Every structure is written in structure tokens, then in C-alpha cells.
Amino acid sequence: MFTYLYPYFQQILNTMKRQITIKDIAIKLGLSTSTVSRALKDHPDISPKTRTAVKELAALLGYRPNRIALNLRSNSTRTIGLIIPEIEHYFFSAIINGIEEIAYKNDYSVMVFQSNETYRREVNNTHAVLTNRVDGVLVSFSKETQDYSHFMKLVENEIPVVFFDRVVDGLPADQVVADDYHGAFMAVNHLIEKGCKRIAHFSAPQHLLIGKNRLSGYYDALLKHNMPIDANLVFPSDTYDESKRIALSVLKLPNRPDGFFAVNDMSAIAIIKAAKELNLRIPEDIKVVGFENSKSAALCEPELTTVDQFGFELGREACLLLLKRLKENNQSNFKPERKVIKMKLIQRKST
Amino acid sequence: MFTYLYPYFQQILNTMKRQITIKDIAIKLGLSTSTVSRALKDHPDISPKTRTAVKELAALLGYRPNRIALNLRSNSTRTIGLIIPEIEHYFFSAIINGIEEIAYKNDYSVMVFQSNETYRREVNNTHAVLTNRVDGVLVSFSKETQDYSHFMKLVENEIPVVFFDRVVDGLPADQVVADDYHGAFMAVNHLIEKGCKRIAHFSAPQHLLIGKNRLSGYYDALLKHNMPIDANLVFPSDTYDESKRIALSVLKLPNRPDGFFAVNDMSAIAIIKAAKELNLRIPEDIKVVGFENSKSAALCEPELTTVDQFGFELGREACLLLLKRLKENNQSNFKPERKVIKMKLIQRKST
DNA sequence: AAAATAACCGCAATCGGTTGAAATTTGTTC
DNA sequence: GAACAAATTTCAACCGATTGCGGTTATTTT
Structure with a gap:
């Protein structure tokens, strides 16, 4: 049934190495982890000799920094949460496309959560983005939502929120809406x-x-x-x-x-x-x-x-606005911003 | 322009507390962090008195465990990566819907990456899922893709991969395909x-x-x-x-x-x-x-x-298969599995 | 009253990386 | 060759939680 492109994959699977760490490099070169860390990021303290040695070995072993460790230390995840009613709607999938585009270019990842147009699940989604410690959240309400305190929890936890398309006034968060x-x-x-x-x-x-x-x-x-x-x-x-x-x-x-x-x-x-x-x-x-x-x-x-409605544009702008908020950190005198996307009449045969 | 549902939100913003930790609870109660940790998870060593005290304070302060720290320790993220050609296609958005549904029910989160039907970006996406340390990956190839070594890298790193819809035979990974x-x-x-x-x-x-x-x-x-x-x-x-x-x-x-x-x-x-x-x-x-x-x-x-094509079903099955792989850990004698989704002719007016 | 046994709790290491400060090596100068 | 400065490297704490093991009480046994 299967013909294998990689015939000896069982062998590959058996020799699987766990992700190599900075410690592995340090031991192999007889250095400390701090030196390796600094060498990898071109810290001026490190001599050119050891720097190149470290970098070469890192490349050889296919070292990639453990993002989770960095996340823990920096208390940020370079991840944005997206809470959206239903992915299957063309408009929303176009928006996701725009969001992912901007996120990708800025080296952010996107976690997607559907509310399925229910309030209950939307509340759960806000919990999910909280436990996942995303850096910021993009939200379009479900149709049922009339109470917004679950989003206030995000704000209280210093997580910037940008609402798009389906918004209400009066929340301390940015908005991106169609005109x-x-x-x-x-x-x-x-x-x-x-x-x-x-x-x-x-x-x-x-x-x-x-x-x-x-x-x-x-x-x-x-x-x-x-x-x-x-x-x-x-x-x-x-x-x-x-x-x-x-x-x-x-x-x-x-x-x-x-x-x-x-x-x-x-x-x-x-x-x-x-x-x-x-x-x-x-x-x-x-x-x-x-x-x-x-x-x-x-x-x-x-x-x-x-x-x-230019869903793609709307997604782009919402994501750009969120990234802008993530860069600044003077939330102390926060003023919500509203971005309006212009729309265009497309004339066809039905009129 | 804005009328505020939460009129004193500036105040809210100013009193924002950073996420409270197990240490905060420990200090407030004069306990050690280990005791707090054990109390929160009903460890038998902890007396009922301190256990309830800890739990009450935790609830009061709105404590939620820092997932990043847990991720670091457990070396897993309860996150699955999804690499998909284009979200805007109805078929794929239906698939995402199915995937998210299963992931949600099993308390996993989904990170979405688009390849935009290009090989280059698909390779970058595999790097992204690697640095994000997702637990498993769901993939549907881009049209351009004819070389599959970037996916082999995932396998080598012990990350289970399930291919869906667009697959090739011969890769050491599961498949979910339409018939x-x-x-x-x-x-x-x-x-x-x-x-x-x-x-x-x-x-x-x-x-x-x-x-x-x-x-x-x-x-x-x-x-x-x-x-x-x-x-x-x-x-x-x-x-x-x-x-x-x-x-x-x-x-x-x-x-x-x-x-x-x-x-x-x-x-x-x-x-x-x-x-x-x-x-x-x-x-x-x-x-x-x-x-x-x-x-x-x-x-x-x-x-x-x-x-x-039952995209929703296909997404569900792909995600279920991946979760099954994540539960087992005897990759030593891995045999790829193939799941076939039955299809149905929908007869309408064009024939 | 001394010893054994529970019942509870804290210490410290760990996950993988970063970073200020201290320590070591190297180089320079007189 | 000693003294000092500069260049390199290491130490150790930290991010937030978990957990094996050891320690401290209180309770029971002999």
C-alpha cells in the first residue's frame, strides 16, 4: 500500500534526537552556557574565535533556541489570539487571511478560536487566550454577546485587545470597522x-x-x-x-x-x-x-x-493596530483608536 | 465620539496587576511555593486547612497557572500547528472548523499558518511550528511542493505529523484523505x-x-x-x-x-x-x-x-488522529495510518 | 519518657535560556 | 617582572511552576 519516499524512515525515527540545547553546545566546546548564549547573539564581550566556533557548532547540530524558555523569561509569546464567530464565512476567512499576512511578516503566530456565534464559547475563548499567554487579542463578537466583562478581564491583565467589524463603543480597546x-x-x-x-x-x-x-x-x-x-x-x-x-x-x-x-x-x-x-x-x-x-x-x-467590505484589508489593519499597541508600553494614558475601512459599491447585474 | 460602557476604565488600566503567581499566594499565606502548588492540585500531603486557604486565596486573586512555565517544564505546549494552503477556500475553512472543534474539546489550541500555495512559505511555516514548539502538526501541501524534506525535519524532531487532503505516499506520517x-x-x-x-x-x-x-x-x-x-x-x-x-x-x-x-x-x-x-x-x-x-x-x-468532500469531517478526523498520536509515545515501532473519508454525490440541476 | 510513626511542609534542583556582576585570563606599560 | 588595564569568560540569580527527598512538628506506641 505504501511505497516509501524515505525507505529507512524507521531508522530515522529511531535516531531521533531530542532538541539540542545551549547546554549541549557549551559542554561540547568546554564553555559555559552564558558564553554560548552571548556568542550566538554577537555580544561584544565574546572573542571572535569562540564566537565562530559556537556558531559553527550550533549550525552543525541544527540548534534552534527554545522559544518556550524565552517566552518564560520575557513573559511574552509573540503570539496573538484571534476570537472569531465562524471561520467558514467568506468574510471572516478573508479577515483571517489579512491578519495572518501581517502576523507572518512580523514574525508573530496566530492562534484561532471560534465562538460559533455563542456567548458561552466566546467566554471560554477568552480564558483560552489568557492561559495561552498571548501577547494581544483580536476579537469580533458573537451575535449573542451583550455583556462584555470577559473582555475586560483581558484588559485588566494588560493584554491589548483590538475589536474588529463587530464592535460596541465604550470598551477601552481599539476598533477597526468597516464604514x-x-x-x-x-x-x-x-x-x-x-x-x-x-x-x-x-x-x-x-x-x-x-x-x-x-x-x-x-x-x-x-x-x-x-x-x-x-x-x-x-x-x-x-x-x-x-x-x-x-x-x-x-x-x-x-x-x-x-x-x-x-x-x-x-x-x-x-x-x-x-x-x-x-x-x-x-x-x-x-x-x-x-x-x-x-x-x-x-x-x-x-x-x-x-x-x-474588504475583509482582507480589515484584517490587515486590525493586526497592524494590535502590533502597534504591542510595541508601545505606556498604557498609562491609553486612548482607544478607531480605524475605519472605506467600502466600495460593486455594481453588477442585480440592479 | 466614544461613550464608555466602563466609564472609569482609565482607573482600571492604572490598577492593572501583573498576572499573579504561585509565589504571591505563598507569601501572602506564609507558605512555600511547593506547598501552594501541591495544595492547588489536591496533593494528599497537604492538610485540608491549608488546602482550602490556598484555594480560596487563589480564587480571590484570580490566579491562573502560567502555561509558559508549565510548557517549559513539561516540554509540551498543548498546541497544534496547522499548515494550510489558503484559508479563503471554502473547503479549507471547513476543515479548519472541524480541526478547531476537536482541538477545543480536548483543550488544545490551534496555530494557523498559510503557505499561500508556495513552497517557500511552506518551508518557513515548518520552521515556525518548530520554534513555536507545537506538540503536533497538521499539513496540507501547497501546490508547488514536490520536495518533502522540510517535513522530515519535523519527524526527526519527534513532532507527529498528519497530512490531510493533499498528501503523497511514502512519508512516515499519518494521512487523512477524501476518497x-x-x-x-x-x-x-x-x-x-x-x-x-x-x-x-x-x-x-x-x-x-x-x-x-x-x-x-x-x-x-x-x-x-x-x-x-x-x-x-x-x-x-x-x-x-x-x-x-x-x-x-x-x-x-x-x-x-x-x-x-x-x-x-x-x-x-x-x-x-x-x-x-x-x-x-x-x-x-x-x-x-x-x-x-x-x-x-x-x-x-x-x-x-x-x-x-465533507471538509468538516476531514478536519475532525485529521485532528483526532493527531491527538491519538500525541497520547501514545511508542514511536519506536511507528506504522503510518491512513484514514479515508467517504464522499457523496449531491445531485442538483446542472446534470 | 523515649522511640516510632504519621502528617505536613520546605529545600533545592529542574526545564532552557538571559544577564548583571564577579572572576579569570590576557595584554600592556614602566 | 610587577602592576594595572582590558578583554574574555564564568557565576549565579531569574522567569513560574513541579517534585523527589529530607526535615519538622504532632501523635501514637511501647
Whole structure:
């Protein structure tokens, strides 16, 4: 069944050496560990002769410093913790990509913890990052989270926290957010300019800022064009199934909306699917705008007009901000910072 | 701009205490650190009185053991490293989800490293997991990787490795793979039963087993039905853009294929898009089967028939296998294990 | 009352590396 | 060749916890 690229791997496994340490080098050269340590980092006290001797032997033996020992001494791990609702969402995986990119370039490692959109697990995740002694934490709340004391524990333990995308005001931590208000405004404004007279909004939970801000953008775009505001046209729904169900009933109403602004692409696509089932034409009968610019948005039929959230950029910026905090150490007069990522309307066939 | 949920957070920040240690407790109670340590873990030597005293103070002060110190002493980190091509692919994010699930349940943490499909970065990732002293590593190769010595370094350092999805035979490590051969066979068999006479295959790189096995499945399904094999109908292409380009040219040929089996959903959807641009009807004129069962597969038009790879399951199994290896320690007579994940044909409108 | 036995607790080494201060070797000068 | 300075190297403490072993009480046995 197996044909071995490394035929004698059993031999390899038998000769496995434990990781060699600075002590091994010291003994072999008849030096002290301190000398070896200093030699390896070009300390001026060490004579060139011993320095090269140490370095050569280290290279020969394949020495690599034990990061754990360094961690213990320096009380830092060069690791950042990431607490995120669900990895499988395109938006979040794009964010992770951006985070990992920056972390990699700065020689940090990323530990990933999923909350699965539950408060309980999110609390456990904060414990996990604490016991793992990460240097800093990046967080996007779960939908359930309405109490934030578990994050305060991180702050109290001197662990810098940067919240991204799903944030609330009032926590002593930095934020990186998309310009949800403006994105929503652009989306709805676009629908109006395309001739929509009655625009519905499928919204995110209102205890999250992203929910509030997108709703505000929706309202303000209507106001700008002197259009009536109808609270009955706002439906809290941000999943595919829920949105499809709602869309199917809403589209059967006599005065059905002719425009839809959905809080994410999955909801928008659900609306499109529902419309098609009811034999409504898109964009002739109804127009739809999504929010995210996921891969599916470009693939669905008709292609979805949407607002690009630049998840990759958002992840990058969040990580950069965290690294900046890790470099400074005057937490004494900390002022939280907020970084806003600009968004862009991607116009396609659904409007 | 900010309104504070925790209005006096400046005060909180100023009173930040460094993580309290076992020593703090020992001093406060006039005990030695060893006694405190033993008390905390219910060692029989310690009297109930001091034990409860220690535990109460520990709880009061919010003591949590310093994992780094434990790591140093135990020479293990309860961390597993994950080296993966690209997080943004739905299949891989589903796998991470499965891995994290199992790791979480077993109190392990996951460090994620992306190779971005490059050999160079993958080598760097192996260095990163080494310096981070993870207990074990889960790997899916980059497309570029054809030399595997960097992984041998992990094995030599006594770090168990489990390869998943993208594997090669002959490495002294476990494997968890999808049943690519059978999945491909099912897909092509399905196309034939639906009446296709000339079936093209968009394939993965042939140095990866997934590429080879899916191609074999394709061939064997044709053979089973006594259909001719035409090497010109196999196109190495596993990205959206490349597949669209190829599909556009192939579909213009006089003897164009009437069935397509693509190595992943993105390629399959590209073929559908190309067909539509050329005003070909699906499934009447051509039929398409994908491989992955991503979210987009259910959303595209017509909905894509595809083979579900069960990424979540695959991630779970890979992680379980690694944890099993971590528990045993008789690497002396190590025999690599291979776990195969069954796949399932998901029949939809594209065939 | 002396000795044996529990019951409790502390000392010190350890994990692998860093670093200030002390000690040793080497070189220079008179 | 002694005295002193400079160059090199070692000592020992430290980071935070664990643990074998030895030590100190209190309790029981003879």
C-alpha cells in the first residue's frame, strides 16, 4: 500500500534526537552556557574565535533556541489570539487571511478560536487566550454577546485587545470597522437612483454597531431623497434560510418592495432565489443589493450588486493596530483608536 | 465620539496587576511555593486547612497557572500547528472548523499558518511550528511542493505529523484523505448515466495524489462503460479564471464535450459561466459536475451537481488522529495510518 | 519518657535560556 | 617582572511552576 519516499524512515525515527540545547553546545566546546548564549547573539564581550566556533557548532547540530524558555523569561509569546464567530464565512476567512499576512511578516503566530456565534464559547475563548499567554487579542463578537466583562478581564491583565467589524463603543480597546453607515448609504442611494420606490432592508442584530449603522445609512439615504420611511420594511434577518423565508412572504404582498438592501450577500442571494421562485424578474421587477462581496456574489445569477467590505484589508489593519499597541508600553494614558475601512459599491447585474 | 460602557476604565488600566503567581499566594499565606502548588492540585500531603486557604486565596486573586512555565517544564505546549494552503477556500475553512472543534474539546489550541500555495512559505511555516514548539502538526501541501524534506525535519524532531487532503505516499506520517478515486468515479458515472458521450475533465496537478486519484476515477468510470479515453479531454486547471478561459475555447470546438467533471466547484462554475456566455443550455446541451460542495455550488444557476468532500469531517478526523498520536509515545515501532473519508454525490440541476 | 510513626511542609534542583556582576585570563606599560 | 588595564569568560540569580527527598512538628506506641 505504501511505497516509501524515505525507505529507512524507521531508522530515522529511531535516531531521533531530542532538541539540542545551549547546554549541549557549551559542554561540547568546554564553555559555559552564558558564553554560548552571548556568542550566538554577537555580544561584544565574546572573542571572535569562540564566537565562530559556537556558531559553527550550533549550525552543525541544527540548534534552534527554545522559544518556550524565552517566552518564560520575557513573559511574552509573540503570539496573538484571534476570537472569531465562524471561520467558514467568506468574510471572516478573508479577515483571517489579512491578519495572518501581517502576523507572518512580523514574525508573530496566530492562534484561532471560534465562538460559533455563542456567548458561552466566546467566554471560554477568552480564558483560552489568557492561559495561552498571548501577547494581544483580536476579537469580533458573537451575535449573542451583550455583556462584555470577559473582555475586560483581558484588559485588566494588560493584554491589548483590538475589536474588529463587530464592535460596541465604550470598551477601552481599539476598533477597526468597516464604514457601514456609508456603505449602506451608497447601496440604498444606488437603488433609489435606479428607480426603486419602495426599498426593504434585511438587517443585522441591532445590539451590534454594524446593525445600527447600516440601518442608519439606509434611513438617511431615504431621507436624502425625501422618501417615506416605513419601519415595516426593516426585517431583522442575516442568514440565508431566514431571509429566504421572509422574502417569499414579503414578495407576495400586494405592495411588495421593488428594492432590497440586505446586510450580507447570503441574505441578498436568498432574496434573489425567492424572487425567482415567484417568477419575478431581476432587475426589472425587483432590484437587490448585498453587502460583503463574497465569491458567491460574483457567481450567482444575476450577478449580485454588492458593497465590498474588504475583509482582507480589515484584517490587515486590525493586526497592524494590535502590533502597534504591542510595541508601545505606556498604557498609562491609553486612548482607544478607531480605524475605519472605506467600502466600495460593486455594481453588477442585480440592479 | 466614544461613550464608555466602563466609564472609569482609565482607573482600571492604572490598577492593572501583573498576572499573579504561585509565589504571591505563598507569601501572602506564609507558605512555600511547593506547598501552594501541591495544595492547588489536591496533593494528599497537604492538610485540608491549608488546602482550602490556598484555594480560596487563589480564587480571590484570580490566579491562573502560567502555561509558559508549565510548557517549559513539561516540554509540551498543548498546541497544534496547522499548515494550510489558503484559508479563503471554502473547503479549507471547513476543515479548519472541524480541526478547531476537536482541538477545543480536548483543550488544545490551534496555530494557523498559510503557505499561500508556495513552497517557500511552506518551508518557513515548518520552521515556525518548530520554534513555536507545537506538540503536533497538521499539513496540507501547497501546490508547488514536490520536495518533502522540510517535513522530515519535523519527524526527526519527534513532532507527529498528519497530512490531510493533499498528501503523497511514502512519508512516515499519518494521512487523512477524501476518497477521491471513488468520488470522481461516482461523478463521471453519473454523467454517463445521464447520457453524456464525450466527457472532459478539468484536473488538479498530477504530482498531488488528489490529482492522480481523481483522474483514475474518471478513467475507470469511462472504461466501465466501454467509452473511449481521450487524453485531449483532460485539462490541468483548478482555478476559476483558468477554467473559464479553457472552457470558452473548448466549447467552441466542433466536437465539443457534452459533459464536464471539474476538480473543484470553482472550476465547475467557471465552465457553467462559459457555457452560458456561448448560449449553451445546461443541462440540456452540456452537463457539469463539480467537486467540493461549497456554498456557491448551491447558489449558482443552475444549481451545481457536485461531490461533497465533507471538509468538516476531514478536519475532525485529521485532528483526532493527531491527538491519538500525541497520547501514545511508542514511536519506536511507528506504522503510518491512513484514514479515508467517504464522499457523496449531491445531485442538483446542472446534470 | 523515649522511640516510632504519621502528617505536613520546605529545600533545592529542574526545564532552557538571559544577564548583571564577579572572576579569570590576557595584554600592556614602566 | 610587577602592576594595572582590558578583554574574555564564568557565576549565579531569574522567569513560574513541579517534585523527589529530607526535615519538622504532632501523635501514637511501647
